[in-house]
Amino acid sequence: MICTWRGTQTSSMHAVVLICLILSSMVGCTGEKPQPEPRHSPEPPTSVTTQSVPRFDGNRAFNYLLKQTSFGPRNPNSKGHRECLEFLTNELRRHADEVRLQEFTHTGYENEKLHLTNIVAVFNPRSSSRVLLCAHWDTRPRADHEENKTRRNEPILGANDGASGVAVLLEIASLLNNQPPAIGVDIVLFDGEDYGFEGDHERYLLGSRFFAKNKPIDYIPRFGILLDMVGDKFLEIPKERHSLKFAPDILDLVWGKASTLGFTQFLDEVGEEVIDDHLPLNEIGIKTIDVIDFNYPDPTHRYWHTHQDIPEHCSAESLEAVGTVVTHVVYTQTP
Numbered sequence: 001m002i003c004t005w006r007g008t009q010t011s012s013m014h015a016v017v018l019i020c021l022i023l024s025s026m027v028g029c030t031g032e033k034p035q036p037e038p039r040h041s042p043e044p045p046t047s048v049t050t051q052s053v054p055r056f057d058g059n060r061a062f063n064y065l066l067k068q069t070s071f072g073p074r075n076p077n078s079k080g081h082r083e084c085l086e087f088l089t090n091e092l093r094r095h096a097d098e099v100r101l102q103e104f105t106h107t108g109y110e111n112e113k114l115h116l117t118n119i120v121a122v123f124n125p126r127s128s129s130r131v132l133l134c135a136h137w138d139t140r141p142r143a144d145h146e147e148n149k150t151r152r153n154e155p156i157l158g159a160n161d162g163a164s165g166v167a168v169l170l171e172i173a174s175l176l177n178n179q180p181p182a183i184g185v186d187i188v189l190f191d192g193e194d195y196g197f198e199g200d201h202e203r204y205l206l207g208s209r210f211f212a213k214n215k216p217i218d219y220i221p222r223f224g225i226l227l228d229m230v231g232d233k234f235l236e237i238p239k240e241r242h243s244l245k246f247a248p249d250i251l252d253l254v255w256g257k258a259s260t261l262g263f264t265q266f267l268d269e270v271g272e273e274v275i276d277d278h279l280p281l282n283e284i285g286i287k288t289i290d291v292i293d294f295n296y297p298d299p300t301h302r303y304w305h306t307h308q309d310i311p312e313h314c315s316a317e318s319l320e321a322v323g324t325v326v327t328h329v330v331y332t333q334t335p
Contacts, residue, residue, distance in 0.1 A: 001193065001228065002201060002275035051182060053331040054175045058320025062311075064167035065159060065231060065319070068137075069311055073155035074162065075141035076114045076192055088119055088137060088189060091170055095177035096121035096187070104210050106192060108203070116191040118207045123176045127184030129335045132224035132286060133172065133326065135165030136193030136207065136277055144198055145305040159311045160296055161194065161304065164231030168323045175327060183333045186221065190277050201275065208277035212284045223250045224288030225329070226278040229304075230322040231314035234297050237322075238271030243289035246282040250289045257332075258325045265321045291322060 067087065072080035093099045102118035119137070139158030146152045169187050176185055192206030230237070239251050258266035271294065278288040296304045296313075303309050 001204060001277075051331050052179070053328050054179045056171060056175065056320060056323035056327045058316035058318075058323065060174075061167045061171040061319040061323055062314070062316035064170045065163045065314060066311055068163040068166060069157050069159050073141070073157055074137065074139045075155040076108070076116055076138060076195060077112070078141075078155065081138065084137065085117055085119075088166070088170075092119060092121040092173055092187070095173040096123055097125050098122040102211065102214070106195075106206050106210075108195065109197075114192060114195070114206070116206060116210075118191055118211055119189040121173060121187040122184070123173075123186070124180055124184040127335065129333070130184040130186060130221040131330055131333060132186050132188065132221040132281075132288070133169055133227070133330075134188040134190060134208075134224060134277060134281075134288075135169055135227045136162060136191070137166045137189040138162060138191050138193055138195070138207075140194040140305055142197075143306050145301070146307055148307075151307060154307070156305065156307060156309050158194075159309050159314050160229050160231040161309050164229060164314060164319065165227030168227055168230060168319055168326065171319075171323055172327055172330070176330075181331050181333070182335055183222075183330070185330060193277055204275065205277055205280060208280040212280035215284060215286075221286060222333070223247060223253075224278065224281050224286050225250070225254065225326060226276060226281075226288055226290045226292075227322060227326070228276055228290060228292045229294065229296055230291060231318050232293050232296050233313060233315040233318060235265040235293050235315075235318040235321060236267055236295065237265055237291060237293045238267045238269050240271055240276075240290040240292055241273040242275075242279060242282070244270060246278075247287035247289050250287055254289065254291065254325060254329055257328050258321075261325060261328060263321045263325055265318065266325065291326075 071084045074081045074084045100120045104116055106114045108114045139162040141155045143152050143156050190207030196203030243251055255266050274290055276290045278290040281288040303313055
């Protein structure tokens, strides 16, 4: 992903979905701030309008974050990448109606052949009214901003930058299985989002770009929500600028739901422009917002793309805030 600060670009990060019956035709952030008091309603509403909304469990989601990091870095072609792919695939198969692996290759640096896989999980495939939820599951192969320069070529663990969005979506997948919503939902985990060197924009967003190029013409979800870097203990999520441009109504929907539920982590202010996996989706007509807290853990960004991106700097409370809001958005959609 890449971030633009008021028109000045700085390198960035990371962070797709096909309807099951269509997919079968495709390629099979040194002192810390004090820990804030909980900022969400202790007992979020369990129902909205006529549909019951299941409770999102932040502790379960945090366990999913820990499980991913237990494999080590998940950069393409690594042992952790292969092992995590197997785990994510099997976990989604436990919950989804259908799971498809969108396998592809990409030429990396020094002609390295990258073996990449987007994971697509489909819920309620018969519904023509659908919502896309996505995140990137790969981690960065280098720690560009690591203070210890001798370790900058080592891959990062990616607890927040990679595992956090996926953790939220895995917990949502279990809810979709136990209590199907009124609409169809597609969860897509993109690969290769964070591969490129800083400034080399063409080698970021590999999975979402591949997905966008191969999307069947008749797959048009109502909207998409991308989750990236949502696990920061000091979570503050502004409205990402590209999202405001491409999908202002979806921003209003999600931020309005957060306000109704009492989650103040969603800030009523505009943040930076972020080059992330939502852009290829918007470019092909899928209105998608990026839910992202780039200030990890604060405006110094001192954990981002470093070996400080570890579970100890993430929290179940943050995952629960984001997961609860997204869950309510999904379950209050009508066909």
